[in-house]
Amino acid sequence: MKKKWMAIACMICTVGLLGCQEKSANPKTPERQHLEEPVSYEPTQPTNPVVEVVDPTTNTIIDTISPQAFGYDTDRQAYQKLLEQIARDLARGTTTIAGYDQHMVLDKLDDQGKIIKGRSHIILKERELVESILAVSATGGQVEMPILITKSSYSLEDIPYLEDVVVATYTTYFNHADVGRNKNIELSAKAIDNVIVGSGDYFSFNHIVGPRDEANGYQPAPEIINKKIVMGIGGGICQTSSTLFNAVDQIPVKFVERHHHSLDIGYVPQGRDATVSYDSLDFRFQNTSGAPFLIKAIYEEDSLTIEIRTAEKYLGIMKDETF
Structure with a gap:
């Protein structure tokens, strides 16, 4: 009987040990799936760029x-x-x-x-x-x-003083009976009157005065074309441009464009003229004085005077004799 119980006890222990072995055995770890490397995509160019x-x-x-x-x-x-x-x-x-x-x-x-x-x-x-x-x-x-x-180069603070002093002036004369021609001189003189020329600015007679046609009040008058005197709308305005040239030639400016008449004109010395023709011949200069100035055009019954004025503080610059 004793042997029988011992046999039963041994069997129970054996079963218990087997059970412990099964519980303590590591469960099978599932294999990791292979992860693909991340794919980078280059941005595609537009098929039809604009x-x-x-x-x-x-x-x-x-x-x-x-x-x-x-x-x-x-x-x-x-x-x-x-x-x-x-x-x-x-x-x-x-x-x-x-x-x-x-x-x-x-x-x-x-x-x-x-x-x-x-x-x-x-x-x-x-x-x-x-x-x-x-x-x-x-x-x-x-x-x-x-x-x-x-943009034009001048200071707003200078504006009230630009008429202080006259640094250059020039006068030409004409026949007061030539009504059409004189009207053209008057209109072109009015166009350039009170123009502010800042330091470094470029002045263009054609751009300031504009087209010389009947729509703008210009009248038929004698003018010189190819060494001949003919009638044309706006004849006489070259007296305005030539008078202006002789005035600004007294101050430090750089002449960019100037043309001579094909005949002697009489109202300025020979070679001292500046003929103009809209969209063709222009009178242009650059203000290289280092100071702003004002153009004054004074039209009278038989004369045209161009004055160049500036603020008194710029008088020394404008009257520089070394230019």
């Missing part, structure tokens, strides 16, 4: 260019020539659209001494615009137009 030309003064898109449609991928040279034409049209305008380029028209004073604003000198840099468009033609994008704006 270049937008933006006006920086208004932040508006004024032209859209499709490089592929214009031959960027097939004929780069022809594409560049097309861009040059686009830049030229934007700068200089077409028969139907005005360009960005504009000449400076200087400010002037009214009868109460208030400023009448002219307009700034604006240049669209054509070559720089073409290069900027070429730089983004492959990918597309926006390009700002490279616009250079130059």
